[in-house]
Amino acid sequence: MAYLLYGSAYAVADAWPRLGWPGGAGVFVLAAVTFAACAGGAVFGGPGYLLVVGLAGGLGxxxxxxxxxxxALFVIAFTVPYRLPVRWAATLVAVxxxxxTLVSLAVRxxxxxxxxxxxxxxxxxILAFLLHQITLTRQLAESRVREAAQAERTHLAREIHDILAHAQSAQIVHLEGARLLLERGDLPAGLDRVNRAVRLARSGLEETRRVDWDA
Structure with missing residues (x-):
């Protein structure tokens, strides 16, 4: 921002004595528009057309x-990869x-x-394009890591659900059998079914813990 402000102010200070009030006022307006366009498009992330305005103002x-x-021209060159698609960014850098080059030749x-x-x-x-590509690559890698972690959590949750569902289904079968046996007065067989249900519950809990530890 300070570099942009200095360039704009120096342009006005340099042109005003040579061009007088009308010309100096015109350069002041040009400098103000250029500064605002570069600040809005490059620094504050405004719409892409501001970069075009800043480029034209910088050349002027x-x-x-x-x-x-x-x-302004250096700010535009460094900013366009972050603000525009690659094709448009490359076009604006080429312009x-x-x-x-053309303006420098014209002013000798x-x-x-x-x-x-x-x-x-x-x-x-080129440096801006490389830095932008590195940023995109890092973001893509982080996104894939998050997706992999989410997929692993989903897999573990499904596996735990299957283990618990199987254990609970078997427990219900044994407990229902125990109820029927106890209603008929067959206490030993009923207790055996209850013990089987307890063993299934413990086995399911141990498998669930083992899945968590393996993760």
Whole structure:
């Protein structure tokens, strides 16, 4: 933000003595629009068309007062991978590099400075694309880890449910048999069925614990 503000203010200060009040006022408006577009589109994540406005404003400032629009152009080059789809981002970077080259030639910028600025914008944009790709790759990896963890939890829950359902079904069968036997007065057989139901309950609990420990 400070770099953008400095470039905009310096453009106005440089152009006003040379162009007078009408020209200076025009440069002031151009600088204000450029600063607002870059801040809104790049810093605060506004709509993508603000980046186009900021790019045009940066080239205009560079034409009026050489070097003053570079802040906007570098901000645009570094921001577009995060704000636009890859195809549109690459197109805007190409326009950025072509525009800075043409404007620099028009204002008779030294060749060394022209080459340095163009290479700098290209390097900045490549670095931004790489950093953005690394961020996307990390987010994708984290998403897959979360999905795998969720799938494992779902599998464990289903397995525990199956174990408990099987154990409870068998317990109900034995307990129902025990009830019938006790109603007929067959106490030993009824107690045997109750003991079987208890063993099934303990076995189901142990299997459930073993599933939790294995996880």
């Amino acid at each position: 400032l560079h034409a009026v007062a050489p070097y003053t629009g570079l802040a 950025d590099m072509a525009g800075i 910028l030294p060749v060394a400075a022209l080459i340095g600025v163009t290479i700098g914008i290209g390097y900045c944009s």
